[in-house]
Amino acid sequence: MGVLQVNNIKKRFFRKRSLLKKQEVWALKGVSFDVRKEIFGFIGPNGAGKTTTIKIILNFIRPDSGKVSILGKSNREISVKKHIGFLPERPYIYNSITGKEYLDFCADVYGIPYYERKKVFLTLLELVDLIGVEEQPISSYSKGMVQRLLFAATLINDPELLILDEPMSGLDPVGRNIIASAMKDLKRRGKAVFYSSHIIQDVERLSDRVAIIVDGEIKLLDTITNIVQKFLKGYVLTVRKVGSNNIEVFKTTPGDFWPFLEKLRSEGYEIISIEPERLSLEEILVSYIQKKRRAD
Amino acid sequence: MNVLPVARLTFKELLKEKSFIGLLTGEVFLLFISKLISNVVAGDTVKVAMDFSLTFFFFTVALYSIFSSIGSTFRDISDKVIYLILSKPIRREDYVLGKFLGIVLAVGLFTFLSFFLVTSGILIMSSLAHLYVPHIVIVERIVVVSIFIFFMGVFLSAFGVLLAVFFTSQILAIFSGIFLFLVGLELSPVKEIVTSSKYVSPLNKLIVQVVYYLFPNFSLFDIKDYAVHLAIHIPLTYFFLVFVYFILYVAAVLAVSTFIFDRREL
Ligand SMILES: Nc1ncnc2c1ncn2[C@@H]1O[C@H](COP(=O)(O)OP(=O)(O)O)[C@@H](O)[C@H]1O
Numbered sequence A: 001m002g003v004l005q006v007n008n009i010k011k012r013f014f015r016k017r018s019l020l021k022k023q024e025v026w027a028l029k030g031v032s033f034d035v036r037k038e039i040f041g042f043i044g045p046n047g048a049g050k051t052t053t054i055k056i057i058l059n060f061i062r063p064d065s066g067k068v069s070i071l072g073k074s075n076r077e078i079s080v081k082k083h084i085g086f087l088p089e090r091p092y093i094y095n096s097i098t099g100k101e102y103l104d105f106c107a108d109v110y111g112i113p114y115y116e117r118k119k120v121f122l123t124l125l126e127l128v129d130l131i132g133v134e135e136q137p138i139s140s141y142s143k144g145m146v147q148r149l150l151f152a153a154t155l156i157n158d159p160e161l162l163i164l165d166e167p168m169s170g171l172d173p174v175g176r177n178i179i180a181s182a183m184k185d186l187k188r189r190g191k192a193v194f195y196s197s198h199i200i201q202d203v204e205r206l207s208d209r210v211a212i213i214v215d216g217e218i219k220l221l222d223t224i225t226n227i228v229q230k231f232l233k234g235y236v237l238t239v240r241k242v243g244s245n246n247i248e249v250f251k252t253t254p255g256d257f258w259p260f261l262e263k264l265r266s267e268g269y270e271i272i273s274i275e276p277e278r279l280s281l282e283e284i285l286v287s288y289i290q291k292k293r294r295a296d
Numbered sequence B: 001m002n003v004l005p006v007a008r009l010t011f012k013e014l015l016k017e018k019s020f021i022g023l024l025t026g027e028v029f030l031l032f033i034s035k036l037i038s039n040v041v042a043g044d045t046v047k048v049a050m051d052f053s054l055t056f057f058f059f060t061v062a063l064y065s066i067f068s069s070i071g072s073t074f075r076d077i078s079d080k081v082i083y084l085i086l087s088k089p090i091r092r093e094d095y096v097l098g099k100f101l102g103i104v105l106a107v108g109l110f111t112f113l114s115f116f117l118v119t120s121g122i123l124i125m126s127s128l129a130h131l132y133v134p135h136i137v138i139v140e141r142i143v144v145v146s147i148f149i150f151f152m153g154v155f156l157s158a159f160g161v162l163l164a165v166f167f168t169s170q171i172l173a174i175f176s177g178i179f180l181f182l183v184g185l186e187l188s189p190v191k192e193i194v195t196s197s198k199y200v201s202p203l204n205k206l207i208v209q210v211v212y213y214l215f216p217n218f219s220l221f222d223i224k225d226y227a228v229h230l231a232i233h234i235p236l237t238y239f240f241l242v243f244v245y246f247i248l249y250v251a252a253v254l255a256v257s258t259f260i261f262d263r264r265e266l
């Protein structure tokens, strides 16, 4: 079931302090998680180790220890890359070539025959709303257009696992929406999507599960539903006295909830609504970051 | 094996780079310079003009090879295009080989177009000179010279790829490339001076000998005299030996590049 398995990866960098002195920095301190056929959000502040993790998954850099497997095989095996799509952080492709020339390169790699290309390219370009600019040099594209083109190109091999590093940053709301719906569509078709983000906005409604990484460590890994439940602050109760038009609002903590309900009933209130009051994912992330700051 | 897609992409990108058309334009400019020099320098004007044109040809291709190979490979790594490439089923050795092949194609086209420019220039210059009848033999010999210039360009490109994957600074890589080229051109005179000197110890002489044979020798590819002076004949074995040297050396440089690139953190 695990499409991507990351097992206790550690990675150390040496930062130059002066000419001779080097400081050892553990960018990853034993990161483990697995991604199933789902949308998996990898969230954390800048410098938390998201990109480093992704670079290790794709074998661009090697971990000091730990293992990564993709579709049951080691990530070092070249054959697994046939089933992967990857969009780097702030992606770039040569300005001088055209969008179609880049798509042609991708089609060459995956051996898509020429007679099929027109149709394949059209579908991809349509998905990211870029029809009509494919023959123009990429230098004439806006940043968002480049990102959309390169995103579309990651889908050319119909990947089983799509890995996106900060796919939403640098995009306008329309662009973000395009990518979000493409991700949901992939999941619907039984594919896995793993993406990183330091902006929480879309994560909550988009992901099935998330892992929060701070300072090279996974602090929390769970489904969105569970996380939000775990971080329940209390309930907001909207009530009124029977027969009265006067609406009143009360807040309770989870511990006080049942006694409070008892009390309301005995006092002759009827309940209009009960809403859980929860920490947003953003607040949860911030609380982890602050915890770390305090520890430093 | 996914070498060809990388080669094709590299080739397309290089042709659209400004340096391609820029250096070709420079080539035309240098032909005019050659003509001007031949007017002021004593000697057979046509031969002098030819000598300079072919020298400029040699150096322009060298410059193009260094800039395109190092520039293109380096840009891939620093601009993160490499991530787009290596996240696909393309091995690192496929990348190095494909990159090299694409550069070779670009250098080949560059040399081919330069050959046309230079040959036309030389034919025009010689037909302008009195009593000079351009002969097909000259063109034939310029073809041979151009093929050697192309080999030199390929040889340099292999080093360019190596330097680009080795250094993390592009300036350093380009300077090393130019240094390598210039030293590799002047090997024989240096060796002659050192080995015939009374003041150099035998050990140092030996070292110089060893370096002489191991260091890439770019002067082997400079056979412009063959076209300038028709009396000169170059034995076939020379062509053959230089070709073998070239193939073995390029293969070794690519193997080392792959070895380094395979271990590089990206
Ligand atoms: N090549 C490198 N050399 C030294 N330090 C690095 C290198 N790459 C990343 N780091 C450090 O590792 C940490 C994690 O970085 P990164 O994975 O890029 O974070 P994120 O993607 O979550 O913003 C940071 O502190 C960063 O400075």
Ligand SMILES: [Mg+2]
Residues within 6 Å of the ligand: A047, A050, A051, A052, A089, A166
């Ligand atoms: Mg990052």
